[in-house]
Amino acid sequence: MTDIQASLRIVLVGTQHPGNIGSAARAMKTMGLSGLHLVAPERFPDVEANTLAAGADDLLASAAVHADLDAALAGCHFVLGTSARRRHVPLPELSPRQAAAQLVEAAARGPVALLFGRERTGLENEELQRCHASVGIPTNPGFSSLNLAAAVQVLSYELRLAWLATQGPEAPSGRPVPGAEPEPPATADELERYFAHLDQALHDIDFHKGKPPEMVMARLRRLYLRAGLDARELKILRGILAEAQRMARLARGGPMKA
Ligand code: SAH
Numbered sequence: 022m023t024d025i026q027a028s029l030r031i032v033l034v035g036t037q038h039p040g041n042i043g044s045a046a047r048a049m050k051t052m053g054l055s056g057l058h059l060v061a062p063e064r065f066p067d068v069e070a071n072t073l074a075a076g077a078d079d080l081l082a083s084a085a086v087h088a089d090l091d092a093a094l095a096g097c098h099f100v101l102g103t104s105a106r107r108r109h110v111p112l113p114e115l116s117p118r119q120a121a122a123q124l125v126e127a128a129a130r131g132p133v134a135l136l137f138g139r140e141r142t143g144l145e146n147e148e149l150q151r152c153h154a155s156v157g158i159p160t161n162p163g164f165s166s167l168n169l170a171a172a173v174q175v176l177s178y179e180l181r182l183a184w185l186a187t188q189g190p191e192a193p194s195g196r197p198v199p200g201a202e203p204e205p206p207a208t209a210d211e212l213e214r215y216f217a218h219l220d221q222a223l224h225d226i227d228f229h230k231g232k233p234p235e236m237v238m239a240r241l242r243r244l245y246l247r248a249g250l251d252a253r254e255l256k257i258l259r260g261i262l263a264e265a266q267r268m269a270r271l272a273r274g275g276p277m278k279a
Contacts (some may be wrong), residue, residue, distance in 0.1 A: 025054070025125055025184055030134040031173065032058040032093045034148060037140045039064045043073030043081065044170030045137075050077035052177035055183075057084040058093045058134070073170075074209070090148055094134055098206035099249075100128040102136040102144050103176065104150035105166040111243055113154040119180035120156040125187060130206055135176060140169050150239065151209065153246040181183050204251035215255055216242060222262040225269045 027230050031049055036241075040064055046057055057080050059065055061189050065086065078112050078226060087093040100113075107278060115123070120135070125131045135150065138144035158167060158175050167175070207215075220238060223229060229237065 025128045025180070026056065027126060028056075028128040028132045029054065029059045029094065029099065029180070030056045030132065031177070032060060032090075032134050032136045033062070033169070033173075034060045034093075034136055035139040036062045036169065038064075038169075039070040040065035041140065041169045042067075042069035042084075042166075043075075043077070045072045045173040046070075046077040046080040046084070046147075048174035049177050050080055052181040054177055054180065055066075055083070057079055057081070059084055059086045060086060060093050063084065064229060073104065082238070084161050090136075090151065091213075094209040095153060097132045097134045097209045098130065099124070099133040100152045100209055100232050101134070101154055102138075102149045103156045103158070105157070105172075106144055107144075107157075108146060108149055108155070109134045109182075109190060109242055110149045110155075111239060111246065112149060112152060113243070115154045115156050117158055117176055117265055118183075119181040120154070121176065121183035122186075124180060125183040127206075130203070131208075134209075136170055137173060150242060151213075153249075162217065202251045207250045207252050207255045207270060211252065211255055212245070212250070215245070215259060218259055218262050222266050227269075252271045 031045070031054060033042060033045060033214065039062070040063060041059075042059065044247075049055065049057060065084075066081065069079055071078055085093070101115065101124065124133050124135060125275070135156070136148065156176070158172060160167065161200065218246070219241065223234065223237075245270060248254075
């Protein structure tokens, strides 16, 4: 599983109980995964994590600990977030099976991430907004929240099945067709810079007309994330925004920027 081992990040955000970090490491290792990333864990390293890792201590030792989500997602071009319940964030929802297939496919083209939330409160809305889609494990509607490490196990298992499916004799080779090499996909950080630019440009052209911009921005984020933009497409879009800003400045009689 070397290809997805190198580019798939399992990101645990704000984990409260170190035992869950250990159990998650064990869940991952049994399924052949190794890229454990922790964002601001409450207690780590911690002996409880090692106890519950039960032999997956190597994953704990090599885990990357980040101060914030931006750092954990640096360079990622595809991000999914798991959630135990429907949120107000308008995101497409995937089953674990669909999510695993898309992650394995995307991991062949560069770093990808799967996010897991805090034990008590899950992922925050702003964290889910960084995701291309959310992933829900179908559960008893009256009791829908799995233990964090159990959720990691379910998704790791699906990732293994999806990866195994690419290893069969008729699996695609992954080699690009000569002359049709794809552009590199846009990374999460490039997309964030684009969204900041878009936000500014919409203000500059007075798109919102005094209405609050949050809902429109959330919908536009969903639209752009769904499109799976590559780096070149993003550059074109940024060029359009810059031109719209220039026209708006001209219309206001402001100075022309070279
Ligand atoms: N009360 C929290 C539950 C968090 S459970 C909430 O409502 O969001 C801790 C983490 O485990 C979640 O953030 C998610 O990453 C994962 N998880 C638990 N149950 C899940 C489910 N049914 N589907 C997908 N992820 C789940």
